[in-house]
Amino acid sequence: MSDYDFKKVEEKWQSIWANSNAFRAEDFSDKPKFYVLTEFFGPSGSGIHLGHVKAFTPTEVIARYKRLKGYNVLYPAGWDAFGLPTENYALKVKKDPQTVTSDNIQIFKNQLTKLGFSFDWSREVDTTSPEYYKWTQWIFLQLFKKGMAYKADGVVNFCPKCKTILSNEDSQGGICDRCKGGVVQAKRSVWYLRMKDYSEKMLAAIDEIDMKPNLKDSQRNWIGKSAGAEIFFDIEGTREQLKIFTTRPDTLYGVTYMAVAPEHDLIEKYAKKITNIKQLRAYKTAAVKKSAEARAANKEKTGVLIEGLRAINPANGASIPIFAADYVMTGYGTGAIMAVPAHDTRDYEFAKKFDLPIIQVISGGDISKEAYTGDGILVNSKLINGLTVDAAKQKITEFLVKKGQGEKKINYKMQDWPFNRQRYWGEPFPIILCDSCGFVALDENVLPLTLPALKDYSPDESGDGPLKKAKEWVEVKCPKCGKSARRETDTMPNWAGSSWYWLRFLDPHNAAQFASPEKLAYWGAADLYTGGTEHVTRHMLYASFWHNFLYDIKAVPHRLPFTRRMCNGLILDETGRKMGKSSGNAIDPITVLAQYGADAFRLHILFMGDYEQNTAWTLEGINGCTSFLKRVWGLKQLMRDDSTVSKAHERALHQMIKRAELGIISDEKDCEKREDFKFNTVIAGFMEFMNTVRKSNYITKEELRQYLIVMNPFIPHITSELYSQIFNKDILSERYPEYDESKLIETEIEIPVQLCGKLKGVIKIQPNEPQDAVEKKALQVLGGITPKKIIYIKDKIINIIG
RNA sequence: GCGGAUGUGGCGGAACUGGCAGACGCGCCGGACUUAGAAUCCGGUGUCCACGACGUGAAGGUUCAAAUCCUUUCAUCCGCACCA
Numbered sequence: 067m068s069d070y071d072f073k074k075v076e077e078k079w080q081s082i083w084a085n086s087n088a089f090r091a092e093d094f095s096d097k098p099k100f101y102v103l104t105e106f107f108g109p110s111g112s113g114i115h116l117g118h119v120k121a122f123t124p125t126e127v128i129a130r131y132k133r134l135k136g137y138n139v140l141y142p143a144g145w146d147a148f149g150l151p152t153e154n155y156a157l158k159v160k161k162d163p164q165t166v167t168s169d170n171i172q173i174f175k176n177q178l179t180k181l182g183f184s185f186d187w188s189r190e191v192d193t194t195s196p197e198y199y200k201w202t203q204w205i206f207l208q209l210f211k212k213g214m215a216y217k218a219d220g221v222v223n224f225c226p227k228c229k230t231i232l233s234n235e236d237s238q239g240g241i242c243d244r245c246k247g248g249v250v251q252a253k254r255s256v257w258y259l260r261m262k263d264y265s266e267k268m269l270a271a272i273d274e275i276d277m278k279p280n281l282k283d284s285q286r287n288w289i290g291k292s293a294g295a296e297i298f299f300d301i302e303g304t305r306e307q308l309k310i311f312t313t314r315p316d317t318l319y320g321v322t323y324m325a326v327a328p329e330h331d332l333i334e335k336y337a338k339k340i341t342n343i344k345q346l347r348a349y350k351t352a353a354v355k356k357s358a359e360a361r362a363a364n365k366e367k368t369g370v371l372i373e374g375l376r377a378i379n380p381a382n383g384a385s386i387p388i389f390a391a392d393y394v395m396t397g398y399g400t401g402a403i404m405a406v407p408a409h410d411t412r413d414y415e416f417a418k419k420f421d422l423p424i425i426q427v428i429s430g431g432d433i434s435k436e437a438y439t440g441d442g443i444l445v446n447s448k449l450i451n452g453l454t455v456d457a458a459k460q461k462i463t464e465f466l467v468k469k470g471q472g473e474k475k476i477n478y479k480m481q482d483w484p485f486n487r488q489r490y491w492g493e494p495f496p497i498i499l500c501d502s503c504g505f506v507a508l509d510e511n512v513l514p515l516t517l518p519a520l521k522d523y524s525p526d527e528s529g530d531g532p533l534k535k536a537k538e539w540v541e542v543k544c545p546k547c548g549k550s551a552r553r554e555t556d557t558m559p560n561w562a563g564s565s566w567y568w569l570r571f572l573d574p575h576n577a578a579q580f581a582s583p584e585k586l587a588y589w590g591a592a593d594l595y596t597g598g599t600e601h602v603t604r605h606m607l608y609a610s611f612w613h614n615f616l617y618d619i620k621a622v623p624h625r626l627p628f629t630r631r632m633c634n635g636l637i638l639d640e641t642g643r644k645m646g647k648s649s650g651n652a653i654d655p656i657t658v659l660a661q662y663g664a665d666a667f668r669l670h671i672l673f674m675g676d677y678e679q680n681t682a683w684t685l686e687g688i689n690g691c692t693s694f695l696k697r698v699w700g701l702k703q704l705m706r707d708d709s710t711v712s713k714a715h716e717r718a719l720h721q722m723i724k725r726a727e728l729g730i731i732s733d734e735k736d737c738e739k740r741e742d743f744k745f746n747t748v749i750a751g752f753m754e755f756m757n758t759v760r761k762s763n764y765i766t767k768e769e770l771r772q773y774l775i776v777m778n779p780f781i782p783h784i785t786s787e788l789y790s791q792i793f794n795k796d797i798l799s800e801r802y803p804e805y806d807e808s809k810l811i812e813t814e815i816e817i818p819v820q821l822c823g824k825l826k827g828v829i830k831i832q833p834n835e836p837q838d839a840v841e842k843k844a845l846q847v848l849g850g851i852t853p854k855k856i857i858y859i860k861d862k863i864i865n866i867i868g
Numbered sequence: 869g870c871g872g873a874u875g876u877g878g879c880g881g882a883a884c885u886g887g888c889a890g891a892c893g894c895g896c897c898g899g900a901c902u903u904a905g906a907a908u909c910c911g912g913u914g915u916c917c918a919c920g921a922c923g924u925g926a927a928g929g930u931u932c933a934a935a936u937c938c939u940u941u942c943a944u945c946c947g948c949a950c951c952a
Binding site: 069238239240279280283284287288290292294310311312313314325367391392393394395397398399402403404405406410411412413415477478479599600602603636673674675676678679680681682684686687688689690691693694696741746747749750751752753754757816817818819820822823825828855856857859862863865866867 | 869871872873874879880881882883884887888891892893894895907908931932933945946947948949950951952
């Protein structure tokens with residue numbers, strides 16, 4: 067048997083596929099469409115890493131499988147290359163980001179081709195190319211024109227290392243998503259996108275998209291919807307009302323103090339009335355400086371009494387003190403709270419520390435020890451005594467509304483999206499700042515507004531983007547009034563280009579539209595979208611927001627960007643740590659590829675473990691895949707003509723096909739019933755069939771034909787080569803075989819015989835054999851026993867209680 | 869603190885959703901072929917006081933029957949974190 071030369075075969079087929087555009091998706095086809103998308107690549111300098119192989123191999127298999135199943139498959143790839151990773155890398159190697167980007171793309175593309183991935187390269191997109199970001203800018207303009215983008219001063223997350231503001235999604239846990247350093251709060255001029263306005267639509271999309279409950283939960287959590295009331299507290303001796311948000315209006319009688327965020331406007335507005343204003347200003351300065359990390363680490367409550375201002379409880383007219391406290395966030399609700407120490411653990415802690423009264427208004431618990439946050443009956447609450455919490459909420463809210471001192475309110479944790487970055491490598495804003503006209507949109511016809519080349523594009527502390535250095539570019543005439551004006555010098559965040567890219571794949575070369583309505587309608591939503599869990603509360607929310615917006619302005623015909631989402635687990639190193647450049651434990655997939663070949667590598671990474679689970683990387687076991695491939699190669703020697711018919715072979719073949727059909731990707735909509743993405747067990751099925759063949763020492767030509775097609779999506783090179791050698795045809799033009807349930811029926815089954823639940827033996831029966839016959843056989847195994855009870859589960863097991 | 873995930877041989881992992889636990893693969897042991905090794909092939913491989921008993925992180929429970937359901941508990945990992 068000649069040895070299998072994977073290098074030669076793989077290169078041969080890769081060039082055949084490339085030259086014949088084998089994986090080109092057709093626009094408009096009679097075949098059913100299938101759009102499978104994996105989050106596109108951020109082309110870093112070091113080439114692809116194992117995580118890419120883990121993430122893409124499964125969808126690669128699905129794409130090839132669906133093609134063989136007769137679908138018109140769109141499986142595209144592209145480059146998400148704007149943003150900090152590329153720019154920081156370019157700064158490090160002292161090249162310009164554009165050069166770095168195109169170099170990296172070449173490396174990536176080359177490596178991906180060597181893995182045999184079947185992308186439709188004719189649809190390649192690059193977010194940094196003007197032809198692409200023209201449309202990113204266009205979408206921004208639509209947002210701007212609809213009032214969905216606005217510039218305002220705001221206190222936002224700022225990364226001192228990257229010298230730019232960040233969104234909440236970019237700084238989860240108070241950590242900069244890019245450099246992993248701590249972020250601080252800073253007052254800046256911010257372009258906001260009104261993402262908050264889309265909270266309900268995004269929540270609706272979460273309900274509709276088919277994904278695991280835990281992913282849905284974390285998205286819902288991030289949006290953080292909570293229903294309650296806004297209550298307006300009069301401030302003594304002023305006409306001012308302090309507005310607060312609460313989910314517990316029922317506890318209004320238990321309010322013993324108010325608390326506002328240190329940054330709250332109230333303080334400066336009444337600076338003259340406040341006797342300890344200096345102390346409050348110092349407190350504010352300290353609080354703002356504290357990074358979110360430090361705030362979270364410091365659990366101890368702090369605060370300063372605002373001397374000179376008091377609030378009046380609208381329910382009972384009680385006069386109550388107001389504090390500034392940094393446990394109240396500016397960004398959520400109104401930045402002010404009514405504090406009910408008896409029924410809120412944080413307020414309880416604060417009240418204990420500052421020796422404030424604690425008034426119980428809900429029965430239950432022991433408030434001398436801790437706050438009682440559970441359910442109960444209202445007490446000490448004149449208007450609502452005796453009511454349940456729910457009823458009390460209703461009644462008191464109605465009362466406040468009537469009085470003009472409150473209203474029903476729904477609040478969201480999610481904030482509007484701070485959308486500008488003080489960095490170079492991003493989409494320029496198509497906006498001109500004119501002293502007389504304000505913010506003026508560029509005419510759509512002049513897009514793209516290209517990013518000017520800059521020698522020194524490094525960020526600085528000024529608070530402006532580096533683009534301000536491109537004087538000629540910045541200084542322009544106002545399109546409205548013709549006076550001197552200047553361009554916006556900040557750029558868009560790295561998430562901008564990725565917030566709509568799945569649409570561009572549908573029509574990537576269209577110069578007149580981001581995609582034609584016909585192609586948008588034909589392809590519709592991605593049928594499957596896969597990627598990392600880290601994007602669930604970042605990219606995916608932005609994507610949902612933009613897509614919903616585009617739907618609302620009738621730019622896309624379908625509401626959902628994708629109908630099913632799966633998240634792949636991580637590849638960990640041998641010791642179970644996260645792999646990464648920074649930890650120095652990254653494995654270069656290309657060395658694996660060179661040593662074992664693409665087919666073996668693909669097989670190995672799929673066979674290693676579950677798609678959704680994190681998996682520790684090891685090369686142990688890859689020998690099994692290599693020797694399996696050798697056996698596949700050797701099947702030619704075992705081939706016989708098709709007159710040899712064997713029930714056992716037939717059953718094994720259909721069993722294997724069934725396993726692949728159910729285990730790769732299912733059409734089943736009910737995710738409870740679905741058992742797909744089980745690539746490891748599908749491969750085990752291939753191996754079992756191989757064992758059957760080897761045991762009998764032959765395979766018929768037709769069996770081999772089907773076997774090769776079934777395995778083709780996993781190991782495309784070797785199967786293509788064998789297929790062309792034996793059948794003199796291109797395997798890609800064949801149809802995936804169907805399994806036949808009737809071929810799976812066994813003529814004889816073995817079932818276990820138990821005595822009182824203990825295994826005593828095995829009997830052979832025929833399917834549907836009458837129960838008394840089975841019982842008779844079973845009792846023979848057990849010898850002379852008079853059974854008290856017999857439990858027979860048809861064709862499965864018999865248990866005899868003696 | 870809140871939320872989620874995971875826990876099965878020496879290892880990676882299976883188990884048709886309550887029905888013979890350990891599929892498939894790695895590794896290991898033995899054998900064949902070889903001067904020898906590599907490769908390949910054949911056989912074996914959960915544990916133990918071995919015609920039996922015990923075994924799915926631990927302890928209870930439900931059931932004729934539990935890795936799977938219930939209660940309690942431990943461990944590891946991962947999110948979110950003062951959200952009013």
